[in-house]
Amino acid sequence: MQKMSNKVFIPVVYGVALAFGLLSMLAPNDYFYSAAYTVLLFVILSSAWNILGGYTGYVNFGTAAFFAMGAYTTVAIFKFAPGTPLIVMIIAGMLVAGLTGLGMGALTLRLRGVFFSIATLALSVVMFTFVVNWDYVGGARGAYVIAPRVAPLGFGRYIYFLYAVMIFLSATAMIVARIIETSTIGRGLEAIRDDELAAECCGVPTLRLKLLSTTISGALMGMAGTTYPYFVSYVEPASTFNLSYAVNSIAMPLIGGMTTWVGPLIGAVLLGTVQQVVQVTISSAWNLLIVGVLLVLFVTLAPEGIMGLWYDFRKKQRAKKGAAQ
Amino acid sequence: MSEMRSELLVVKGVVKRFGGFTALDGVDLDLKVGERLGLIGPNGSGKSTLVNCICGTLFNDQGSVAFEGEEISRLAAHKRIRRGLARSFQLPKPFATMTVVENLCVPILYAANARPGVVRASPAQAVEQAMEILNKIGLGAKAREMSGGLTQVDMRKLELARAMASRPKLLISDEAMAGLSNSEVDEILELLFAMKEQGIAVIMIEHIMRAVMRFSERVAVLVAGKKIADGDPEEVMRNPEVERAYLGE
Numbered sequence: 001m002q003k004m005s006n007k008v009f010i011p012v013v014y015g016v017a018l019a020f021g022l023l024s025m026l027a028p029n030d031y032f033y034s035a036a037y038t039v040l041l042f043v044i045l046s047s048a049w050n051i052l053g054g055y056t057g058y059v060n061f062g063t064a065a066f067f068a069m070g071a072y073t074t075v076a077i078f079k080f081a082p083g084t085p086l087i088v089m090i091i092a093g094m095l096v097a098g099l100t101g102l103g104m105g106a107l108t109l110r111l112r113g114v115f116f117s118i119a120t121l122a123l124s125v126v127m128f129t130f131v132v133n134w135d136y137v138g139g140a141r142g143a144y145v146i147a148p149r150v151a152p153l154g155f156g157r158y159i160y161f162l163y164a165v166m167i168f169l170s171a172t173a174m175i176v177a178r179i180i181e182t183s184t185i186g187r188g189l190e191a192i193r194d195d196e197l198a199a200e201c202c203g204v205p206t207l208r209l210k211l212l213s214t215t216i217s218g219a220l221m222g223m224a225g226t227t228y229p230y231f232v233s234y235v236e237p238a239s240t241f242n243l244s245y246a247v248n249s250i251a252m253p254l255i256g257g258m259t260t261w262v263g264p265l266i267g268a269v270l271l272g273t274v275q276q277v278v279q280v281t282i283s284s285a286w287n288l289l290i291v292g293v294l295l296v297l298f299v300t301l302a303p304e305g306i307m308g309l310w311y312d313f314r315k316k317q318r319a320k321k322g323a324a325q
Numbered sequence: 326m327s328e329m330r331s332e333l334l335v336v337k338g339v340v341k342r343f344g345g346f347t348a349l350d351g352v353d354l355d356l357k358v359g360e361r362l363g364l365i366g367p368n369g370s371g372k373s374t375l376v377n378c379i380c381g382t383l384f385n386d387q388g389s390v391a392f393e394g395e396e397i398s399r400l401a402a403h404k405r406i407r408r409g410l411a412r413s414f415q416l417p418k419p420f421a422t423m424t425v426v427e428n429l430c431v432p433i434l435y436a437a438n439a440r441p442g443v444v445r446a447s448p449a450q451a452v453e454q455a456m457e458i459l460n461k462i463g464l465g466a467k468a469r470e471m472s473g474g475l476t477q478v479d480m481r482k483l484e485l486a487r488a489m490a491s492r493p494k495l496l497i498s499d500e501a502m503a504g505l506s507n508s509e510v511d512e513i514l515e516l517l518f519a520m521k522e523q524g525i526a527v528i529m530i531e532h533i534m535r536a537v538m539r540f541s542e543r544v545a546v547l548v549a550g551k552k553i554a555d556g557d558p559e560e561v562m563r564n565p566e567v568e569r570a571y572l573g574e
Contacts, residue, residue, distance in 0.1 A: 184434050184448065191420050191431045197382060198418035200402045201411075203436025203491060207401075259422070 006182060010175055017171035021164055031280075033163045037231055039272035040166040041224055045245060046252035046264035047173040048220030051180060053250065054258030056213045057193030062104070062120035064245040065127040066218045069097040070225025071240050075137045078145050078229065085152070086165065090226045097222020098215045100127075105214035109207065112196070121246075128241045142236025145229035162227055169227075173220050177261040180216070189213060221249075244288060248272075251295045257307025266306050332394070333358045333495055333526050334379070334410075339388035339398075341374050348374040350550040351388065356495065356526055361517075363541030363558065364530045367570060371550040372530050373415060376497050380412045381405045393494070406432070407439045409494035413484035413501055421473030425464055425483060428472050429455035429490040436491035443492075455490060462486045462516055478509045485516055495526045502533050510536055538562070546570065 004012070024036065045063055052058050070093035077084050077092060108119040132140045151161035180186050188209050191199035200206045229235045248271065256267025271294065275287045302309050334356040341349040348371045356362055366372050377383035379390055381402035390398040397405055406412075411432070420428050433451040437443060446454055459465045462482050467475065472483060481501050488496050498517060502510045514536055520527050531537050537544065538558055545555040548570040554561045561567055 187427070187431060188435060190423060191435075194420035194422055195418045198414065198420065199431065201380060201382065201406060201414075202432040202487065203403045203406045203439060204431065205401075205403050205435075 003182065006175075006179055009178060013171045013175055014168075017167045021167045024163070030157075030159060033159045034231070035273075035276040035280075037159070037163055037166055038276060039269060040163075040170045041228070042248055042252060042268040042272045043170040043265055044166075044173045044224035045221055045249040046256075046268045047170075047177045047261065048217050048224065049249040050253040050258055050261075050264045051177055051189075051220070052213045052217040054253050054263070055181065055186060055189040055193065056210060058109075058210070058213070059114075059117045059250070060120045060214075060217070061117050061246050061250075062124040062127075063221055063249040064241045064243065065120075065124040066097045066100065066221035067225040067228070067245050068127060068131065068237070068240040069093065069100055069218075070222030071228045071235055072131055072137050072225075073097075073222070074226045074229045075143050075145055075235055079136060079143070082146075083148075086227065086230070090165075090169075090223060093222045093226035094219040097225070098219030100222075101214040101216075101218020102211055104218070105211045109210045109214070124241065124246070128237055131237045131241070138236065140237060142234055143229075144234050146233060147230045158230065162231055165227055169223055173223070174261050174265060176216065176220065177264070181261055185209065185212070244291075247288065247291055251291045253305070255294055255298045255305055257305030257310075259304075260307055263305050263307045270306075331358055332356070333360070333392070335389075335391040336375075336379065337389045337391075339375070339378055339385045339390065341371075341378055341383060341385050348550050349378065349385070352547070352550070352552050354545060354552065354555075356528065358494070358526060359521065359524045360526050361521060361540060361542045362526075362528045363537040363544040364528055364547065365532070365534075365537055365544060366547035370547045372547055373499060374550075375547065376412060376499050376528075376530065380410060380497065403435070406436045406491050406493070409440070409492070410497075411436075411488040411491045411493035411495070412497040413481075413488045413499055415499040415503070417477075417480035417484050419472035419475070419480060419483055421471070423472060424469050425472050425475070426452060426455045426459060426468040428483060428487055429458060432487055432491035440492070458486050458489055461519070462489075463512070478505055478512070481505065481513060482516065485513070489520070489525075493525055495528070496520055497528045497530070499530050500532065501529075502531060502536055514540060 024032065027033065045067060049060060049063055052060050073093035073096045074089040077089050104120065104123055108116055111119055131137065137143055147158040151158045153161065155161035155164065188199065188204045191202060191204050192206050192209060196206055252267030252271050253264040255271060256265065257263030271291060274290060278286050278290060298305060332355055336352060336354040339349050339352045340347065352375060364372055374383065378385040381400055385398055389396055392408055392410055397408065420431065430451045433446055433454055438445045456465065456468060459468050462485065464479060464482055464486060467479065475483060485498065485501060502513050505513065510533060517527055517529060517540060529537065529540055541558050543556060544558040544561045546553050546561060546567050553566050553570065554564045
């Protein structure tokens with residue numbers, strides 16, 4: 001089977017995203033948009049996490065830090081100049097989080113395995129403390145970020161606009177992930193994941209690729225955070241640095257499958273939707289419990305995730321066909 | 326005739342310490358283009374440490390390593406293989422989630438492609454080149470299998486194939502035959518002989534003396550981090566110091 005080239009893939013993804021956006025105009029109520037916003041947020045976060053965690057094999061517990069970096073970049077810019085267009089905040093947030101990723105990589109990538117993960121957790125704590133004590137963005141009290149009354153580009157209500165932006169950003173995150181995955185860089189990252197020493201001895205510039213991976217992964221996580229202040233209107237550190245971001249962005253690729261860009265998408269849509277439904281029907285307190293239970297189930301029963309199950313199924317089908325002939 | 330060949334690798338006075346332990350104590354070693362050298366020594370004599378210092382997975386504390394006349398002892402490992410200095414690992418290190426052919430694509434894309442003056446292979450061409458090597462080495466039928474599931478002897482072959490895929494000028498084979506049966510040793514030996522035809526110099530580290538004696542044009546002996554003999558294989562084996570190191574007093 002020939003893989004679709006990225007020249008075709010990019011317009012296809014944006015096309016599907018556009019169609020999806022238009023279709024959701026049929027949504028019966030506004031709640032749909034805020035639920036969908038959250039799911040899309042997780043599509044971006046888990047796609048971003050997977051670039052470092054799935055492709056490169058470095059488990060990052062600090063998703064919340066990068067996400068918050070994006071969110072607080074928006075808050076800081078908003079405080080400075082409330083009228084700044086969202087696109088500026090998105091780019092600035094990506095830069096800040098990307099550079100943080102680069103810095104974190106430079107400091108911690110000499111650590112392997114679990115020590116790297118602990119360092120990312122520490123980064124999260126450090127950033128949290130920093131933001132709590134940074135008065136300009138509200139410190140521990142939090143800050144209000146009020147969306148303009150009229151959304152740009154004729155979207156009417158601001159949530160519609162945010163939702164459209166999120167669809168676009170999700171599509172972008174998936175495209176970035178797939179370009180990396182199908183390129184020589186992806187092959188190099190894969191080699192690092194399988195055996196870093198052997199990769200280096202095969203000519204893979206391991207340090208440089210790992211830095212690239214942390215930078216891109218961080219930038220995309222930050223990108224996800226930039227629109228968040230407008231979504232919640234009130235940003236405070238405890239919820240922005242919430243553990244659930246880290247847990248979810250690990251659980252979703254794991255459940256979906258970590259070796260391709262599709263896995264995080266499936267995991268995020270599935271888990272994100274279940275969480276949204278449970279939140280409304282039962283209680284939001286169940287959210288992390290569900291994630292936990294699913295995580296345990298998948299790790300023990302299907303460690304390759306849903307995509308892994310699918311590949312196994314396909315392989316068996318092919319074997320059956322081969323035997324029949 | 327061997328005098329006409331030029332120096333490929335010159336190791337001078339290499340010292341490597343681990344804490345208070347001196348693993349390599351001023352080792353000299355040189356190799357000509359296309360030469361076949363057997364490097365032997367008891368366990369713990371520093372053979373693998375020397376390989377690591379030559380390939381860049383460890384940095385030597387003192388001394389110099391020159392490849393094609395250029396000092397390389399401060400270069401990262403990935404830069405050394407790009408210049409043509411490849412190795413295989415004592416314990417096979419396949420990229421286990423990749424197929425056999427994909428394993429070979431890594432050094433083709435990252436090492437051979439990065440060499441100046443080489444026509445870069447596209448990913449599709451890399452697969453072609455990889456298949457060529459696999460067919461030559463007898464792994465062609467297993468090209469699409471996951472490398473993590475190979476048998477021991479196939480994994481050793483994969484190690485060598487992956488090293489060859491980088492188009493090396495020097496290949497260091499670190500105990501590629503340990504634990505293999507007699508016929509399997511011969512298979513690997515054939516592969517190493519085939520390198521010669523391509524003008525690739527080989528340093529073979531091995532405990533299986535039958536293989537060493539058959540393969541090597543020259544043998545060097547390392548004992549406790551020092552080179553105690555270096556020369557014609559038959560003469561080196563008759564050297565009383567070598568006998569002492571191997572058989573005791």
